[in-house]
Amino acid sequence: MRLYILVFLLLLVGCSNQGVLAPAHTLPEEVVLEGLEGSLALRVGSNVAWRVESYNTWLSTTPATGIGPKVIQLKAKFLGELQNQPEYTGSLRITGDVEAEVLVRLPLVRVTGGVEDSSPAAASVSSSSLPSQLQRTSSTPTPSATGDEILVKYRTDLRAAALPEGSRVLSHDRISRLTKLQSPNPQALLERLRLDPSVEWAEINGTVTAQGEPTDQFYPQQWYLRATGARFAYQQTYTTPITVAVVDTGVRYDHPDLAGRLWQPGEGAYDFVGDALPPEEPNKPYDPCGQPAPDGPGDNDPTDPCDLSAKDKGSHGTHVTGIIVANAGTFVPACPTCTDSGMVGQAHNAPIKVLPLRVLDSSGNGTFEDVALAVRYAAGIPVEKSGQLLQNPRPAQIINLSLGSVAYSNVMCEAVADAVARGVLVVAAAGNFQSSSPGAKVYPAACPGAISVAATDQYNQVAYYSQQNSEVDIAAPGGNTAISGGGILSTTWNYTTNLPNYTFYMGTSQATPQVAAALAMALSSGRASTATEAWNLIRSSATDLGAPGRDDAYGYGLLNLPGAFGWTLPRGEFLVSLSGPIARRVPVVNGRFETFLVPGRYTMVACRDDSGNSLCDSGEPKMERQVQVNGGNTLDLGTIQVGP
Incomplete structure (x- = not known):
């Protein structure tokens, strides 16, 4: 009889359908991870079913379900940086035929x-x-220290010269025959002196300022210039004029922050899309956002007529252009409440101009054919558009392509190859499809010879949308507008009020012009004399991020201008x-x-x-x-x- 009772009790221990479990003390109350890994020993009956669930996203279990005793592997994985704290703690919930909670500790050293x-x-x-030249100062010199002084160099001795009425001699240098005059109306005095045959030259006694960072109103919000070190661009001397072709939606020529930085209609700028068709009914108003004439030759005015996706802060091409060449200093504001200085382009102090080439319509879409035509045209290669021969009088040294498609295109890649063969640098956006199409190649960035640019955020991490693949060459800030102030600020246009404005965008479209500007600056400064030299300079100085060496997220690293130019910081x-x-x-x-x-x-x-x-x-x-x-x-x- 005692033997039967013993056998019956043993059966109960391993029986799950009666709900009799292994003693609770066989499950540990806590587990301490060694590094990022550890284990949890489940000592239960052979027929006991169980499930392990983690209360914490950073803690995973393998396996998560089973029957009978098992050693479960625990692994900690953090998507971002760990908080700077002595210990991480988490909890595991065990359910099924056994109920328990286990504390998991991850001690840090x-x-x-x-x-x-x-x-x-x-x-x-x-x-x-x-030193004072490194403090933040205005990049626009003031006209005069006192506002009423004129420097004059006379051809004869001052005693033989007749001084204009109302002027007063402040000083005279007999060696250089330089005289400093003062007048309550210096501009009128200057005009009279320049008509005097005894005067060799005359000028306002202006001032120079220590060169430093710009003082434009929105410059403090341009965090991306600090991320790449472009804030120190004032240290470099630029002498060679360079043209960057922006193949995009066109640009607003009337944006005051871009004055003097664009090649105009008739100077090589071109619209490959063409204007919208007139209304079918004469009494209807003309819609600049309408469909252009199919298979038309385009025209030589690439002004961006509208933006259907962002009417109050639109013009993708204007945004890209501003990142490259927006001016430093003040201008006449477009309205009483408008800014008088705006923001600054990366190459604001270099003789770099943008050649606008419009290939995208008001919806932001364009054809492979037009992109290929614009790339060849930008490189100085004659092209034919609807029977019309087009020749660019201002061949570009750099072509910026802040556009792309996940579909391969022979015509675009052949055009890129032709431009590169002419010694032109083709810089293209790696793409914003990483969330929906991870690792997919985007063209023309993935075309052989193109420089593919990925995007980083404010924290120098690869942006969630930025394409990651074997074609990525370099990274630059592309921002994240979900974070306050985390986007890339640049020039845009309000089509509702018809006034210029400034907006934060994000994307590899915004990262690409920063690399294009850096290459243009390398050529303009003389640090590089060929396309190959310019790219090698920028690539070799990039800050290595991610896996050591080139990787699919950052390419060769983050754009680093001080390293490329050797600036003393x-x-x-x-x-x-x-x-x-x-x-x-x-x-x-x-x-x-x-x-x-x-x-x-x-x-x-x-x-x-x-x-x-x-x-x-x-x-x-x-x-x-x-x-x-x-x-x-x-x-x-x-x-x-x-x-x-």
């Missing part, structure tokens, strides 16, 4: 250290004692970055840093962030070493020496 500048001049120079703050089981960028405060890391092996880079973009760019003083972080409370890395 406190890592500390110090950073010192080992360069010889470190002790005497700090970021708080910057003010000394920045120190920065420590670590990549390994997790990635972490750590600020250095008063020479010390502290963070928390998952155990594992890391590559640590310490640098002096002179460009101020929270990255260790090429050309900045830095140090790199491997760090092993083992389990424990604290790891002190000592003092890191960062030098030239």
Whole structure:
């Protein structure tokens, strides 16, 4: 009888359909992960069914369901950076024939250290004692210090010259025969002096200013110029005129921030789309947004007539153009409440002009044929459009293509090849289809010879929409308008009020013109004399992000102008970055840093962030070493020496 009772009890232990479970104490109350992985031992009866669910998105289980005893593998995976805290905790819920909750702990190791500048001049120079030319100053010199002084060089001795009435001599240099006069009406005095045969020349006694960052109203919102170091473009001298063709929707010539920066109708600009057809009924008003005549030859005025998708902040081509060449300084405002300075283009202080070529209609759509015609035309290759021969009198050195299709096109790729063969740089948007078509190639960016540009956000991470594939060559800020101020600000047009304005856009369309502008600046400055030299300069100086070396998200890295041009930057703050089981960028405060890391092996880079973009760019003083972080409370890395 005792034997029967014992057998009956043993059967109950392994029986699931009666709801008799293994004792609860056989399931652990908590599990501690070692690094990003760990395990949970489920010691249950052989017929007990169970399911494990995670309350936390960062914690996954394999397998998630089963029957009987099992060792479940736990894995932590974070989409972004971990919070800087000593420990992460999560919970697992076990349901089915057994009910329990298990606490999962992921302890992080406190890592500390110090950073010192080992360069010889470190002790005497700090970021708080910057030279005046590095402070933010106006890029537009003021006409005169006092407003009433004239410098005159007389052909004869001053004593023999008759001074204009109302003028007063402030000083006279006998060696250079230079006289400084003062007058309550200096402009009238200047005009009289220039008519005087005894005067060699006369001019207003103007002033010069230390060159520095622009003071345009919206410049502080152009974070992307800081991300790429383009804010320091004033340090470079540019002498060679360069043309960048913007193949897009056309451009608003009447935007005051683009005055003098565009090739005009009759100077090579062209509209391959053509104007909208007149209304069928004479009494109806003309609609500039209507369909153009099919198979027409186009015309030489690529003014963007309208934007059906953004009437109050439209003109994609104007936005792209402003990123490249919008002026610095003031202009006459378009209305009493309009800005008088706006924003600045990346190449605002270089003799670079945009050649607008319209291939996209008011809906933002165009044909492969028109894009191919515009690319060849921009490169100076004669083309024929509806029986009309077109020859561009202003061949471009760079072609910007902020457009694309996931469909391969022979005609576009052949046109790109023809332009590249002529020594023209073709820069194209990698595409914004990563969410819907991950890894898909976009053309013409994926055409052989084209430079494919990906997009990053405000945090120097690849943008969620940016195409990732083997054709990506380089990355530049494309922004994210879901974040306040996180888009790319540039020139646009309000078609409702018919006034210029400024809008945040996002996309690889906005990243592409920044690379096009950088290439134009390389050629204009003389740092490069050929297309190949310009691209090698920009590519080799990019800040490597993502996997080491070229990768599908960032290409060769993020655009880095100071590294390309060798600009001398003010000394920045120190920065420590670590990549390994997790990635972490750590600020250095008063020479010390502290963070928390998952155990594992890391590559640590310490640098002096002179460009101020929270990255260790090429050309900045830095140090790199491997760090092993083992389990424990604290790891002190000592003092890191960062030098030239």
